[in-house]
Amino acid sequence: MKLPLFERAAGIRERTAIVAPEGAFNFGELLDASGWVATRLLAGRDDLDSERICYLVPPGWHHVAVQWGIWRSGGLAVPLATSHPAAELAYVLDDASPEAVVAHPDLIDRVSGVAAERQLPVLQTPALLAEGPTGVLPDLAADRSAMMLYTSGTTGRPKGVVVTHGNLQAQVSSLSDAWGWSEHDHILLHLPLHHVHGITNILTSALWNGATCEILSRFNAVDVWERLSRGDCTLYMAVPTVYRRLLEAWQRADPATREAWSAGALACRLMVSGSAALPVPTLERWQEITGQRLLERYGMTEIGMALSNPLNGERRAGHVGQPLPGIDVRLVDEAGRPVAAGAEGEIQVRGPTVFSTYWRREQETQDAFAEEDWFNTGDQAVVEDGAYRILGRASVDILKTGGEKISALEIEDVLRSYTGVVDCAVVGVPDADWGDRVCAAVVCEASHPLDVDALRGFARERLAPYKVPKQIILVDALPRNAMGKVTKPTVVELFDLRDVD
């Protein structure tokens, strides 16, 4: 069976698929290049049979051709985060146990050492994409695993969320219906390509619909405004921190520039915010300066998108709307029973968009689901006048900073492994820029004065930059309740009351 994503592309070979730092490429070129990639990955075999291929490639043409090439060879695509230090990449390589790593020349130094230690071959772009023979590529069924995205949980290190081609198709179909995607759309992409927001909502939705995805190599507020001001982008999607950065840049601009930028934003047919709560003042200010009312939606790596304000109709501030087409959503109490109308509860989601398994974590997969395939999101919500409002997460140890989900416990483990640190607590302090600002209170041995900068440097070598605490304070003891458990809300207050390093 041929996957519809590639079948559809074959019918529109001349249309522009990707505009990237490397140039503009049509669907035919994407099919050709990904065919060459797939043939090289197969190296004479019929099918990669879901072997993992990890790839560290900056956002752009090479990235998309490699992703499609892995898919077309029957492999399971595991994108590596371009911001991650070698230690985090090594963790993914150990967990995913890929048969090979694909790397772009700009990033190869970061991964070549850890790949060599694991005796993994490293294949390089652009050679992997060079014109060559295209062999017979395998037929793939919808239940074949397509990609694995790493996501933080409350316990342990990040887990691989395995998404099938069927899940991906269901996710993009649902969003295409809900948000009126068409081949006439043109969307900007600067979000990282190891998350569902960038991969599914933007890149794959565009390619599924025969639309154009224009990839910027990184986020820069002025570049985004300048690009929007050309007036030919129809869609824009980002996390709340990005909208805030755009507002700040607009504020700094002169009146003529502001006018041009605002006109560009108004020319879009839709602007979407998600991945974290959109503060109401951000929504309101955005509408004031651009005339665009942001559409806020709610989703998660494991389920794609679940709730969305409507394309047409009331987009209620502070709310995330209603279930998307084809997706069942309900709220349950602590015993797993559906709550009464108007009561708070945990969001459960069910449907063809929901992932199949956490990679090699059977128990955690089982624990994540209630009976009848309902997935427990861990997010609390309430329905008010027909629209869902997210109340927060059940766990204080899951934080969202600039749209990145992180585990406080994972960071604590790293800080505790530093000589002289006796104990620590990592918390998310409410922050207008980041949502949760990652902060740490640390207890150290009396005989061992702690150098906070050295501790931060230690963390930076081991953790993604966005996990490194923005503030670290030294305390004599952590606040605990009668059971001896650290009271994290009290730790949060320390950051309002105390000077930081």
Ligand code: MLC
């Ligand atoms: C960068 N930094 C962050 C950070 N991103 N710190 C905390 N949280 C973040 N998210 C750090 C940098 O390492 C640097 O630290 C300092 O902040 C300033 O960096 P910057 O260059 O100004 O940041 P920038 O590169 O512009 O990144 C900010 C950002 C980026 C908001 C553009 O974080 C981003 O693209 N976030 C989106 C993530 C995303 O796509 N999430 C979707 C997940 S899927 P230092 O110390 O080195 O100076 C999902 C499901 C769903 O959630 O519903 O969509």
Ligand code: AMP
């Ligand atoms: P991730 O695990 O990175 O996919 O992040 C998913 C989490 O982001 C969800 O479980 C929510 O906690 C959060 N999230 C996504 N969209 C929203 C939103 N619109 N409002 C509040 N939280 C959100």
